Amino acid sequence: MAITGGAGFLGSHLCERFLLEGYRVICVDNFLTGSVANVEHLMAEDGFRLMRADVSQHLSVPGGLEAVLHFASPASPSDYLRLPIDTLRVGSNGTFNALELAREKGARFVLASTSETYGDPLVHPQPESYWGNVNPIGPRGVYDEAKRFAEAMTMAYRRAHDVDTAILRIFNTFGPRMRPFDGRAIPTFVRQALLGEPITVSGDGSQTRSICYVDDLVEGIVRLFNSNLDGPINIGNPHEVSMLALAEWIKELTGSSSEIAFIPRPQDDPTVRRPDITLARTRLGWEPRVPIEEGLRRTIAWFEEHSPLWSAQDQADLATTAL
Ligand code: NAD
Numbered sequence: 001m002a003i004t005g006g007a008g009f010l011g012s013h014l015c016e017r018f019l020l021e022g023y024r025v026i027c028v029d030n031f032l033t034g035s036v037a038n039v040e041h042l043m044a045e046d047g048f049r050l051m052r053a054d055v056s057q058h059l060s061v062p063g064g065l066e067a068v069l070h071f072a073s074p075a076s077p078s079d080y081l082r083l084p085i086d087t088l089r090v091g092s093n094g095t096f097n098a099l100e101l102a103r104e105k106g107a108r109f110v111l112a113s114t115s116e117t118y119g120d121p122l123v124h125p126q127p128e129s130y131w132g133n134v135n136p137i138g139p140r141g142v143y144d145e146a147k148r149f150a151e152a153m154t155m156a157y158r159r160a161h162d163v164d165t166a167i168l169r170i171f172n173t174f175g176p177r178m179r180p181f182d183g184r185a186i187p188t189f190v191r192q193a194l195l196g197e198p199i200t201v202s203g204d205g206s207q208t209r210s211i212c213y214v215d216d217l218v219e220g221i222v223r224l225f226n227s228n229l230d231g232p233i234n235i236g237n238p239h240e241v242s243m244l245a246l247a248e249w250i251k252e253l254t255g256s257s258s259e260i261a262f263i264p265r266p267q268d269d270p271t272v273r274r275p276d277i278t279l280a281r282t283r284l285g286w287e288p289r290v291p292i293e294e295g296l297r298r299t300i301a302w303f304e305e306h307s308p309l310w311s312a313q314d315q316a317d318l319a320t321t322a323l
Contacts, residue, residue, distance in 0.1 A: 001018060001023050001024070001025055001026070001065060001066050001067035001068070001069060001107070002025075002026045002028055002059075002061050002065055002067070002068050002069070002101065002107075003015055003018070003025060003026070003027050003028065003069045003071060004028045004029070004055045004059070004068070004069070004070050004071055004072035004094070004098055005028075005029060005034065005070070005071035005072035005073060005112070006025070006026075006027030006028060006029050006034075006039065006050075006071065007027055007029035007031060007034035007035060007036060007038050007039050007050070008029070008033060008034035008038065008071065008072075008075070009034070009038070009075075009175075009177045009178050009179075009214075010071055010075075010112070010170075010173065010214065010217065010218075011027065011029070011034065011038075011071045011072075012027075012034070012038035012039050012042075012177055013175070013177070013214050013215075013218050014069060014071065014218060014221060015027050015039055015042055015048065016042065017218050017222060018222075019042065019045055019047055019048055021222070022047075023047065023066070023067075024047040024048075024049075025042075025047060025048050025049070026049045026051055026061055026065075027039055027042075027048070027049070027050050027051065028051045028053050028055060028059065028061070028072070029050070029051075029052065029053075029072065030052060030053060030054040030055070030072075031052070032074065032083065032086060033074050033075070033076070033079050033083075033179075033182075036050070038177050055070075055072050055090065055094040055097050055098060056086070056089040056090045056093040056094040056097070057093075057097075058097060059094075059097035059098060059100070059101050060101070061101060061105075064105060065101070065102075065105040065107045066107055066108065067102075067107050067108045067109070067110065067225060068098050068099075068101050068102040068105070068107050068108075068109050068110070069109075069110045069112070069221075069225070070094070070095060070098040070099075070109065070110065070111050070112060070150075071112040072090050072094055072098075073087060073090045073091060073094070073112070073143075073146070073147075074086065074087050074090075074143070075114075075143075076179075076182040076183050076184045077140065077143075077183055077184070077266065078182060078183025078184075079182065079183070080140075080142055080143040081139055081140075081142075084139075084142040085142075087142045087143050087146055088142050088145075088146045090146070091143075091145075091146025091147055091149055091150045092146060092149055092150070092153070095111065095149070095150040095153050095154065096153060099153060099154065099157045099163060099165075102157075102163050102164075102165075103157065103161050103163050107164075108164045108165075108166070108225065109154065109157070109163055109164065109165045109166070110165075110166045110167075110168060110221070110224065110225055111150055111151065111154045111165070111166070111167045111168065112168060112170060113147050113150060113151050113167050113168060113169045113170070113232060114143075114144075114147050114169060114170055114171075115169055115170065115171040115172070115234070115236065115273055115275065116134075116140070116143055116144045116147060116270075117132050117134070117144060117147050117148050117151065117169060117232075118130060118132040118133070118134075118169075118270075118273075119132045119133040119134030119135065119144055119268075119270065120133050120134075120135075120268060120269075120270045120271060121133055121270065121272065121273070124272050124274060125210075125238065125274035125275060125276040126234070126273070126274065126275060126276060127234075127276040127278070127279075128169065128231070128232045128233060128234055128276075128279055132144075132148075134148065135268050138267055138268040139266075139267055139268070140266075140267070140268045141268075151167050151232065154167055155167075158230060164228075165230055166224055166225070166227075166229060166230055166231050166233070167230065167231035167232040167233070168220075168221060168224055168231060168232070168233060168235055169231070169232050169233065169234045169235070169236075169275075170217065170235055170236065171209075171210050171211075171212055171234065171235070171236025171237070171273065171274075171275045172184075172185075172209045172210065172211050172212065172236070172273070173211070173212045173213070173214055173217045173236070174186040174187075174211055174212070174213065174214065174295065174296075174299055175213055175214030175215070175295065175298065175299055175302075176214070176298065176299060176302035177302070178299070180303060180306075180307070180310055181310075185209065185243060185246060186211065186246070186250070186296075186299065187303070188200065189246065189247050189250040189251075190250055190254065190299060190300055190303045191303065191307075191310075192258055193250050193251050193254040193256035193258050194254055194256065194300075194303060194304060194307055195307075196256060196257060196258055197258060198258055198259050198260070198261035199247045199250070199251060199256075199258045199259070199260050199261065200261050200262075200263045201243050201244050201247045201260055201261070201262055201263070202243065202262070202263050202264065202265045202266060202269065203243075203262070203264070203265035203269070204244070204262065205242055205243045205244025205245075205247065205260075205262070206242050206243075206244065207242065207243055207265070207269060207270065207271050207272070208240045208241060208242050208243070208271075208272050208273060208274070209240070209241065209243065209246070209273050210236055210237055210238055210239055210240045210241070210273055210274040210275060211237060211239065211241065211246075211292060211295075212235070212236045212237035212239075212288055213237070213288070213290040213292070213294070213295030213298070213299075214295075215290055216237060216288040216289055216290050217235055217236075219286065219289075220235035220280060220284065220286045221235065223284040223285070223286050224284060227283070227284060229283055229284070233279050233280055233283070233284070234275040234276060234277055234279065234280060235275075235277070235280055235286070236274075236275035236277065236288075237275075237288040237292070238274055238275055238276075238277060238288075239288075239292050240272075240273070240274045241292070244260070247260050248260070249293075249296065250296065250300070253293070253296055253297060253300055254300055
């Protein structure tokens with residue numbers, strides 16, 4: 001199978017899991033926001049191949065393919081705000097190229113879409129039937145609309161070309177291999193707590209997210225891949241937590257003496273976010289198993305182990321506001 005974005009946070013966990021399942025995995029990545037370090041441990045595996053390519057330009061893979069999992073895209077707000085055109089291109093041209101590859105090979109296609117397709121939702125929790133509340137011209141529109149376009153393109157290939165497609169709407173996921181300076185809430189809070197810096201919560205911290213540990217997400221993806229469902233299907237943990245409560249939780253788990261500092265809220269930042277996972281429960285027999293506290297402990301342990309490697313380059317990635 002081919003996994004685009006395979007050298008990123010989620011992609012690298014997927015490469016690992018599908019190798020364990022006995023698949024030959026071709027990881028296609030241009031390292032825009034991912035890194036070789038995420039898959040270095042897989043290089044010696046017989047079934048693993050790393051291919052450097054920009055999927056927005058061109059995507060061709062020799063031989064047969066059973067699946068194309070399209071995960072390439074900047075995903076953290078600070079990444080897509082600094083890379084708006086790349087984000088729109090990978091959601092549009094990149095999705096087109098990945099779908100063409102799946103069509104050519106007769107492969108099952110899985111699109112990594114997102115809860116951001118719901119925008120700042122007016123329905124809570126969000127079922128797949130909700131069409132969302134997205135500002136197309138705001139700064140976040142580059143990501144939200146790229147993913148909505150990618151979903152539309154995926155359905156068009158299913159209808160027009162009979163490609164076996166599935167759309168997965170991923171809710172906030174966390175775990176080892178997130179970049180400490182990528183601007184997402186959990187890596188930011190953990191990094192700040194470990195360094196004893198102020199933990200920066202935006203607004204008054206009452207906005208919520210529902211956070212899922214990466215192993216649970218990967219299990220959901222494997223089940224979706226093995227099913228004949230087309231989606232869209234929400235995969236996420238309904239455990240909803242306010243940003244302030246999350247910051248306090250991480251402070252406690254790290255034993256940090258950091259203060260909590262309040263910073264301005266980014267434009268169009270969603271106020272609430274929680275998946276309705278009835279469909280995943282009933283059709284895939286899936287639900288999250290790892291308690292959030294356990295996931296946070298594993299993530300903190302990984303960050304502690306890797307903090308000596310945090311470099312000036314990482315710090316250059318640090319964006320201003322996005323959480
Ligand atoms: P990530 O930034 O760690 O991984 C994205 C990967 O895609 C990186 O390795 C990057 O180099 C690669 N990439 C980007 N543009 C590319 C291009 N043009 N050609 C080839 N490779 C390219 O992010 P992630 O958190 O692992 O997210 C992976 C996917 O899951 C994304 O599509 C994202 O939208 C989706 N998603 C993630 C979350 C989450 O909570 N992590 C939530 C919703 C959706």
